[in-house]
Amino acid sequence: MSDLFYYSPKRRDTGKMEHVSELKPLNSEYITLLQNRRRKTKYQNIMLSIIGFLGFLIIWQLIVMFKVVDTKYLTSPIEVANLFLVKLTDSRPEGATLLAHISSSLTIVLSGFGLAVLIGVPLGLFMGWYKRFDSFIRPLFEVIRPIPPVAWIPLMIVWLGIGLRAKALIVFLAAFVPCVINSHTGIRQTSEVLINVAKTCGASNFTIFRKVGIPSSMTMVLAGIKVAIGNAWATLVAAEMLAASSGLGYMILMGRQFGRVDLVILGIVVIGAIGTVLASLLNVIENNVLRWRKV
Amino acid sequence: MSNNKSDIINANVARKSLAVSVNFTSAIIPAISILVLMLLWIIIASSTEFPSPKDVWDRIVFLSQRPIRGLNIFGHTWVSLKRIFAALIIDWTFGIAFGILIGWNKTCKALFTPLFNAFRAVPPLAWIPLITLWFGTGEMSKILVVIIGSLAPVVINTQAGISSVEQLYLDVGTIFNANERQKLLQVAIPSALDAIFAGIRTSTSAAWMVVLAAEMLGPSSGVGSLIVRGMSSIDMPLILASMIAIGLVGALLAIVTQFAERLVCPWIRKKESF
Numbered sequence: 001m002s003d004l005f006y007y008s009p010k011r012r013d014t015g016k017m018e019h020v021s022e023l024k025p026l027n028s029e030y031i032t033l034l035q036n037r038r039r040k041t042k043y044q045n046i047m048l049s050i051i052g053f054l055g056f057l058i059i060w061q062l063i064v065m066f067k068v069v070d071t072k073y074l075t076s077p078i079e080v081a082n083l084f085l086v087k088l089t090d091s092r093p094e095g096a097t098l099l100a101h102i103s104s105s106l107t108i109v110l111s112g113f114g115l116a117v118l119i120g121v122p123l124g125l126f127m128g129w130y131k132r133f134d135s136f137i138r139p140l141f142e143v144i145r146p147i148p149p150v151a152w153i154p155l156m157i158v159w160l161g162i163g164l165r166a167k168a169l170i171v172f173l174a175a176f177v178p179c180v181i182n183s184h185t186g187i188r189q190t191s192e193v194l195i196n197v198a199k200t201c202g203a204s205n206f207t208i209f210r211k212v213g214i215p216s217s218m219t220m221v222l223a224g225i226k227v228a229i230g231n232a233w234a235t236l237v238a239a240e241m242l243a244a245s246s247g248l249g250y251m252i253l254m255g256r257q258f259g260r261v262d263l264v265i266l267g268i269v270v271i272g273a274i275g276t277v278l279a280s281l282l283n284v285i286e287n288n289v290l291r292w293r294k295v
Numbered sequence: 296m297s298n299n300k301s302d303i304i305n306a307n308v309a310r311k312s313l314a315v316s317v318n319f320t321s322a323i324i325p326a327i328s329i330l331v332l333m334l335l336w337i338i339i340a341s342s343t344e345f346p347s348p349k350d351v352w353d354r355i356v357f358l359s360q361r362p363i364r365g366l367n368i369f370g371h372t373w374v375s376l377k378r379i380f381a382a383l384i385i386d387w388t389f390g391i392a393f394g395i396l397i398g399w400n401k402t403c404k405a406l407f408t409p410l411f412n413a414f415r416a417v418p419p420l421a422w423i424p425l426i427t428l429w430f431g432t433g434e435m436s437k438i439l440v441v442i443i444g445s446l447a448p449v450v451i452n453t454q455a456g457i458s459s460v461e462q463l464y465l466d467v468g469t470i471f472n473a474n475e476r477q478k479l480l481q482v483a484i485p486s487a488l489d490a491i492f493a494g495i496r497t498s499t500s501a502a503w504m505v506v507l508a509a510e511m512l513g514p515s516s517g518v519g520s521l522i523v524r525g526m527s528s529i530d531m532p533l534i535l536a537s538m539i540a541i542g543l544v545g546a547l548l549a550i551v552t553q554f555a556e557r558l559v560c561p562w563i564r565k566k567e568s569f
Contacts, residue, residue: 048405052409056410135328136325146541146549148504149504150511151507151519151537154534155535158531238508249421255424256427261425267424272413272416276416
């Protein structure tokens with residue numbers, strides 16, 4: 001959660017060639033050479049990435065083919081891919097097709113996450129701007145924060161049963177904390193100069209909050225939302241493992257109970273893939289909202 | 296002149312009243328909010344079946360008289376803590392080493408990053424069924440789950456820290472005729488230390504969360520199992536007692552790692568934040 005506090009600046013692309021280019025004053029011939037070399041390294045990197053990934057899959061396949069590990073414990077990637085196609089239409093053995101599992105998981109995670117953004121972001125912004133509000137809410141927040149969302153599961157189940165509400169609330173708790181923290185930190189970092197300019201122009205405190213504070217905090221808010229979706233997705237699996245009748249977490253747990261390792265691996269792959277898709281969707285949104293950031 | 300003096304006095308009064316009001320917001324309001332929370336708890340407990348603070352305390356005392364699996368609440372907490380320490384030591388050794396490898400060597404970075412990202416995309420808890428299928432539900436598989444669950448932040452932060460070292464520092468190293476090994480050990484790693492520590496802090500809190508989930512699945516000892524036991528027997532005071540223990544230990548771990556960070560890299564001045 002707190003790794004969002006560490007922002008590594010984007011790695012500066014200061015390869016060796018740029019130093020050389022500083023020694024030699026710019027000439028177009030040299031620039032094309034440089035560009036070619038850069039393109040070549042990029043191409044090499046892509047090839048290496050593909051090799052790394054394929055190598056992993058091939059080693060996996062070979063391990064299964066030569067029966068290094070019992071097939072009871074590991075199935076080959078090809079079989080997992082086959083099972084994926086089968087599971088699209090077949091609801092055996094745990095009682096729902098893959099798409100049904102996915103939609104049930106997504107419903108829960110999106111409702112919990114949406115609620116967390118709707119409540120958490122304004123709360124964090126107000127806390128960051130109004131000192132008294134902050135010192136009232138902060139202790140309550142500090143009571144909730146160190147308890148991992150997983151630890152809320154039993155309480156929620158006892159209170160609300162195993163339906164959508166309980167799970168959405170657990171997801172909410174997981175996504176809520178980064179939303180609040182990042183909005184708070186973001187609006188605190190509003191440039192004093194901008195605030196003073198607004199004051200000089202006669203803006204009221206609330207106007208400054210609305211027109212200066214909120215826009216300038218958006219980078220941090222969106223970073224928090226990105227962390228929140230990751231947390232939400234990770235917690236969903238836990239919620240579904242403890243109590244559910246459908247969903248991806250339920251699917252892998254059932255796979256484990258039936259001893260179907262292919263089902264478990266398929267579940268893991270699908271969960272990872274959907275998590276990646278959600279994260280990249282948020283990246284697209286971020287780039288749209290923060291278009292001004294890129295000059 | 297007298298006008299001026301009264302201005303100064305006025306300013307002093309204003310400053311004093313400001314100090315009082317700051318004190319009011321920083322000390323009294325938090326106290327009020329905690330009091331409100333406690334009152335709310337007591338009122339809810341008296342009107343519904345929700346356990347009151349006293350019930351929770353009684354449950355803790357009762358647990359030490361009649362322990363579950365031979366352990367009272369401190370024993371269970373200690374079991375969980377031992378698990379995360381074992382896992383974290385392995386995590387830090389391998390995570391930092393791997394992070395340095397992919398942060399320093401471009402070829403290794405290109406080769407391993409996509410694979411690592413693919414593994415990272417899977418939530419740590421999703422590994423639990425696979426690992427219990429492979430290694431059973433013993434102690435080792437629990438520690439393994441925690442290792443997997445808290446490895447990623449160490450690797451990512453280390454890699455980010457190592458690969459964003461000021462080029463200037465490295466150039467100075469080059470000028471002083473440092474070889475690659477010296478540049479790595481004496482320039483890059485010290486300057487990435489704060490990033491590495493950020494990773495260590497994150498991994499500690501992640502490990503605490505994952506160990507709970509690992510203990511929740513499958514019967515065992517530890518606070519996670521305690522809370523699940525409370526759930527299956529609808530023993531609300533037990534659930535609340537374990538939640539309080541979990542929260543306290545979580546907060547304590549955060550404070551300890553922060554303190555350690557300040558000891559190891561005292562030059563980091565943290566901005567006021569949460």
